[in-house]
Amino acid sequence: MDVEEFRKAGYAAIDQICDYYNTLPERNVKAEVEPGYLVKQLPMAWPNASQKKRFQKPRTDMWPTGLLSSWVVDPGDAHGPVGEADASLSLPSLLVFPPRLPFALSLTAPPRHVPVEIAADFQSKIIPGITHWQHGKFFGYFPGIVTFESILGDMYSSSVTNPGFNWTCSPACTELEQVVMDWMAQILGLDSDFLTSSGHGGGTIGNSASECALTATIAARERALRTIARQSNGYSDADSLTPIDVPTAIRQEHTKKLVMYGSTQTHSLGVKAGVILGMPFRSLPVHVEDGYALRGDTLKKAIEEDIAKGLTPFMVIGTVGTTSSGAVDYIAELGEVVKQYPTMFMHVDAAWAGIAFALPEQRERLRLAEVNKYADSFCTNAHKWGLVGFDCSLFFVRDRxxxxxxxxxxxxxxxTKEGDAGTxxxxxxxxxxxxxxxxxxxxxxxxxxxxxEGLQKHLRSGVNLCGELAKHIExxxxxxxxxxxxxxxxSFRLVNDGERASDEELNKLNADLNNRLAHHPEVMLTQTLLKTPESEIxxxxxxxxxxxxxxxxxxHVFSVVEAEGKAALSAWKA
Amino acid sequence: MDVEEFRKAGYAAIDQICDYYNTLPERNVKAEVEPGYLVKQLPMAWPNASQKKRFQKPRTDMWPTGLLSSWVVDPGDAHGPVGEADASLSLPSLLVFPPRLPFALSLTAPPRHVPVEIAADFQSKIIPGITHWQHGKFFGYFPGIVTFESILGDMYSSSVTNPGFNWTCSPACTELEQVVMDWMAQILGLDSDFLTSSGHGGGTIGNSASECALTATIAARERALRTIARQSNGYSDADSLTPIDVPTAIRQEHTKKLVMYGSTQTHSLGVKAGVILGMPFRSLPVHVEDGYALRGDTLKKAIEEDIAKGLTPFMVIGTVGTTSSGAVDYIAELGEVVKQYPTMFMHVDAAWAGIAFALPEQRERLRLAEVNKYADSFCTNAHKWGLVGFDCSLFFVRDRxxxxxxxxxxxxxxxTKEGDAGTxxxxxxxxxxxxxxxxxxxxxxxxxxxxxEGLQKHLRSGVNLCGELAKHIExxxxxxxxxxxxxxxxSFRLVNDGERASDEELNKLNADLNNRLAHHPEVMLTQTLLKTPESEIxxxxxxxxxxxxxxxxxxHVFSVVEAEGKAALSAWKA
Known part of the structure; x- marks a missing residue:
């Protein structure tokens, strides 16, 4: 494709995106497809117009699942592996061809598909399998929205693609990130320590809150090991100890004793960081009377138990806005506990809710001052509620x-010369x-x-609508x-207003309601289980x-929930 | 921005991208900017036209580095933190405002910038800081190219953005990935085990080869621990043991003994995976006579040494196409060693070179048949030489x-219901x-x-040009x-053809040449150090x-190298 062909295809793509957004309100929010819907429609080998005629019906006896159960190429028509180089094929290149495939694929001279054909396939094959996260009626998981401005920014990004690992790779990429992350820190009201311009802290954009939490956990582990190494060797605090400088004996002896904490309400990114690093993540209990938020006493008790067992606490993940219920952990209480243990590090995960620090009226409830005082690192996703398309996780550290x-x-x-110079x-x-x-x-x-103001207006709109919904549900x-x-x-549930059933019975009732909603194309809601030592809802x-x-x-969506709720209640009573 | 505004801005963005590519050949490949060039040009607070007048010159006495040394806002003009909610500011929301900033920021009512202004700034401020990886004269690191087709694909992706973690998030995203990864496996000639349609192996797209190698290392560690747990507990091989099922005692006792291997030529992703997971990565020596490729004997010797020390080998990273010189490790030799140790896993990193498996005539030299026979996992980046914009790492595993x-x-x-059903x-x-x-x-x-054919033609062009360059250098x-x-x-170096200098002296000479080239705007080349027990070049x-x-x-680029080489030689002789 040359530049002028791209211009045409680019305009057409813009038009298609416009059409998509113009017609979005008329679509159902949920993709109405069954597993395998697309796999069945696409050829398993190269898309090749002339090949289509040669596809046969499935030979499911030969293949367990997936692509091959749908279409196989007629072996009678095959003539070797890849392209025009067939004549020159050496023995090894023949050997490597998948020996278990019951046929040889025809990959010769596939016609080039012009963009208009691919774009048409995007419409007819891909779009039906899209769950419309940009739909006004999407209320599942968390908002995961994009704006036209974000799409434009990403287009410019794609046009000058580069791997960006060093400043020299493309100075603009590094420096724009420094600047906009400092803007974000200020918009969110973060302490100046978290600004890159502070010279010691800073912000960087990651691809997900899980990745940022994992990165924080690694930073915490190494800091804890350095602290232990310093204590053992009498290093002063000012000495910088890179990972390689932690003696192997200390690493081996102490890594296995390290333990990290969060609550049962911490996002699975906590457990996953533990699984990835092979370290235990303790999910501490929360209570209904604390609004499912983690308290300092609970952390303190767990740490003391672990220390008594010879373990070393090194990390707590505090959450501002849990996934299940939007609970805000008692950050200051956790922070006061953390302060007592020199090996401890606090990461605050505010993947969804943190962007709302942009609203001054929410800062107290979301404990911004506490985050500013106690957190070693902080993450919120601009790609959730923050108007920027995936991926854009904002990750701030107090000490880079x-x-x-x-x-x-x-x-x-x-x-590089600039990297070596440290500039x-x-x-x-x-x-x-x-x-x-x-x-x-x-x-x-x-x-x-x-x-x-635009960001604040958008955020306030969501808050207000949720308040309206709450009134309606009541x-x-x-x-x-x-x-x-x-x-x-x-979060809400269906109950029988008359003779109140037990939580256990209500859980079954709501699982049924949830299942009904999962099949409804106009509804995209997700479920959760709120678990405390006292209850499970x-x-x-x-x-x-x-x-x-x-x-x-x-x-509208809640009216569907009401209707399905009636049906679920009737079935339950029957 | 509404749909029609986006249409206009989108067309304009397409036009700008076209202009960029039309003018690219006339530009210098390297960004001609100094560290801080962009930070100095952008306001440290919100871009606000009326605010600019209030910026003062640096107060460097108060701030160490970065943004704040360039511009600070006049405190006399400040009137509180964020937006119109000032009147309702509660004490905590005031408290959270960066206490160390010597001024309060004016973030009130920033004007919205229209796309044309932002686009103009992209041209005037961002583009000068872009190193042009898409330039025909870019020969640094590895190719990191994008095509118009890739840009179009990414536009469609942005338009239906979603976090894609589950099939339900958007079925099309999961299923298209299954299909195109199977296409890629076939184009590369990978064993059918690596196809998702095999039902047991499969491919997935990661964001970088580092991430894929790290993921493989975690998979390897867990498989090794499960193997050890099975041996200890008499489980049969058929039992599936998730991470949680590896007894803590076994995890604690054995994790610290695990050791992974690669060579001194393995990309830093090997060392980094070790650093991230807190595990030792042994960089084994290679030799000039083996073309800097790792041999089985070297691995075997290292493993035996480590076992004698009570350690457990769990992973080797074999490389197809090392970063420094494009060496191809002796995969079959490594594989035969790996087979002898039940805890071992082999990941093959072919980040740059693997895409060339699409060329049948390269498969033997690149040891495709050996990868197919021995590798547990394999990674190559479509976003390097493979015509797809960053990020697109193709990661295949034999057993999902x-x-x-x-x-x-x-x-x-x-x-989700589909996830629970396992379909x-x-x-x-x-x-x-x-x-x-x-x-x-x-x-x-x-x-x-x-x-x-298009992909092959592109790859062959690169191979042929390199052959021509080699002839020229000779x-x-x-x-x-x-x-x-x-x-x-x-890779090449400058030498004195007459009385041959020692490697040590030549290294200094070439470091000087490299430094000269680093300052030349028309040249984008990178250096390396080829280290063996016998030599360091x-x-x-x-x-x-x-x-x-x-x-x-x-x-053209090599003619610049020749000229700079002459200058370096003269300076050296003087």
Whole structure:
């Protein structure tokens, strides 16, 4: 495709995206497809117009699942592996061809598909399998929205693609990220320690809150081991100890004793960081009377238990806005406990809710001052409620050395004069991967277009709609709010208003309701289980935050819930 | 921005991208900016036209580095933190405002910037700081190219953004990835075990080769621990043991004994995986006579040494196409060693070179048959030489349970009926993060547009140009090829043809040449250090693979190298 062909195809793609958004309100929010719907429609080998005629019906006897059970190529028509080089095929290149395939694939001279054909397939084959996260009636999981401004920013990013690992890879990529992350820190009201311009802390864009939490955990582990090494060897605090400098004996002896904490309400990113690093993550109990938030006493007790067992506490993940109910952990209480143990590190995960720090009226409830005082690192996703398309996780650390001392690996082929001089940031040393996308540009587009006020208006709209929904549910027979609105999120359940059933029975009833809703194309809601030592409540989450969501959208979806609820209640009573 | 505004801005963005590519040949490949060039140009607070007047010159006495040394806001003009909610500010929300900032920021009512202004800033501020990886004369690191087809695919991806962690998130995203990864496996000639349609192996798209190698290392660690647990507990091989099922005592006792291997030529992703997981990575020596490739004997010897010390070998990373010289490890030799130790796992990193498996004539040299016979996992980056924009790492495993048994964490809020039924793939259990971009679509666009032949033609062009360059260097006085062409890569150095200097002296000479080239705006080359027990050679890499690169581009850049080489030699002799 040359430049002029791209211009045409690009305009057409823009038009198609416009059509998509113009018709979105008329679509059902949920993809109405069954598993395998697309696999069945696409050829298993190269798309080749002339090949289609040769596809046969499935030979399921030969293949367990997936592609091959749908279409196989007629072996009678095959003539060798890849392309025109057949004549020159050496023995090894023939050998490598999948020996278990019951046929040889015809990959010769596939016709090039012109963009208009691919675009048509996008419409007819891909779009039906899209769950419309941009739909005004999407209330599942968390908002995961994109804006036109973000799409534009990403287009510019794609056009100058580069792996961005060093400043030299493309200075603009590193420096724009420094600037927009400092903007974000200020918009969110973060302490100046978290600004890159502070010279010691800083922000970087990661691809997900899980990745950021994992990165924080690694930083915490290494800091704890350095602390132990310092204590053992009499190093002063000022000495920088890179990972390699932690003596092997100390690493071997102490790593296995390290233990990290969160609550039963911590996002699975906590357990997953533990699983990835092979370290125990203790999910501490929360209580209904604390609004499912983790308290300092609970942490303190767990730490003391573990120390008595000879273990070493090294990390707690505090959450601002839990996934299940939007609970906000008692950050200051946790922080006061953390302070007592020199090996401890606090990461605050605010993947969904943190963006609401942009709203001054929410800062107290969301404990921003406590985060500012106690957190070593903090993460919120601009790609959830924050108007920027996936991926754009905002990750801030109070001391960038926590990252660089854990993650800096610089072989000869990655050295640069600027990196050696220490005058630039090489973000590869702040993250797990080497390469990275130019993600700051979409954030730049969004922030400049929306402004603080635009972002605040959008966030307040979600909060207000959730308040309206709560009022409505309170007035609706046979429904109750389980956890009250936290920003744009609430959870509710179906109950029998007369003779109240037990939680166990209600859980079954709501599992049935949830199953009914899972089959309804107009409803995209997700469920959760609120577990405490005292109770276990299955409920349904309603997460508001779409860019175009209106009160009518909310009401409409809840009217479906009401109708399905009636049916579920009738079935249950019968 | 509404749909019609987006249409206009989108067309304009397409036009700007077209202009960029039309003018690219006239630009210098390297960004001609100094550290801080962009930070100095952008306001540290919100971009706000009226605010600019209030910026003052730096107060460097108060701030160490970065943004704040460039611009600070006049405190006299400040009137509180964020937006119009000032009047309702509660004490805590005031408290959270960065206490160390010597001023209060004015974030009130920032004007919305229209796309045309942002786009203009992209041209005037961002583009000058872009190193042009898409330039025909880019020969640094490795090719990191994008095609118009990839840009189009990414636009469609952005338009339906979603976090894609479950099949239900958007069925199309999961299923298209299954299909195109099976296409890629076939195009590369991978064993059918690596196809998702095999039912047991499969491919998934990661964001970088580092991430994939890390994921493979975690899979390897868990498989080794399960193997040890089985041996200890008499489980049969058929039992599936998830991470949680490895007894804590076994995990604690054995994790610290695990050791992984690669060579001194393994990409830093090996060392980094070790650093991240807190496990030792042994960089084994290679030799010049083996072409810097790792041999089985070397691995065997290291393993035996470690076993004698009571350690447990669990992983080797074999490389097809090392970063420094394009060496191909002796995969079959390594594989035969791996087979002898039940806890061992082999990951093959072919980040750059693996895409060339699409060329039948390269398969023998690149040891495809050996990869097919011995590798547990394999990674190559479509986003390097493979015509797809960053990020698109193709990661294949022979047994998907190696991933899911290490990484599956499913809390209540992530359960779906399809996931519970096991009829779909939930890629979150194949990777570190939860969320993921819809990346298969850019690969789909590229594969359908280019076809196998288009991809092959592109790859062969790079190989041929490198051959031409090698011939030219051989005929050039005072230059020698250090490692011969491996696909599109060779390394060379400056020598004094008369009285030959020692390697040590030549290394200094070439470091000087490299420094001269680093300052030349028309040259983008990178250096490396080839280290063996016998020698240490500093040389310059020439990595060819641009989409539009011609012989003239190659010759032109090398003519600059020749001229700078002359200058370096003169200075050296003087």
């Amino acid at each position: 050395r926590d990252l660089t001392e854990a993650l800096d690996v610089t072989p000869a082929f990655l050295r 630039v940031i090489d973000y590869r040393n702040w993250q797990l991967s080497l390469g990275r996308r130019f993600r700051s540009i979409k954030l730049w587009f969004v922030l400049r277009s929306y402004g603080v 007035q609706t027979p046979n429904f109750e709010i389980v956890t009250p609105p936290s920003l744009g999120l609430l 299955f409920c349904i989450r309603f997460a508001i935050g779409g860019r175009t969501t209106t009160l009518d959208d909310v009401k | 349970r190696d991933l899911t048994e290490a990484l599956d964490v499913t809390p209540a809020f992530l359960r 779909v793939i939930d890629y979150r259990n194949w990777q570190l993060s939860l969320g993921r971009r819809f990346r298969s679509i850019k690969l789909w666009f590229v594969l359908r547009s280019y076809g196998v 005929q050039t006085p005072n230059f020698e090829i250090v490692t011969p062409p491996s696909l599109g890569l060779l 500093f040389c310059i890499r020439f990595a060819i693979g641009g989409r539009t690169t011609t012989l003239d581009d190659v010759k």
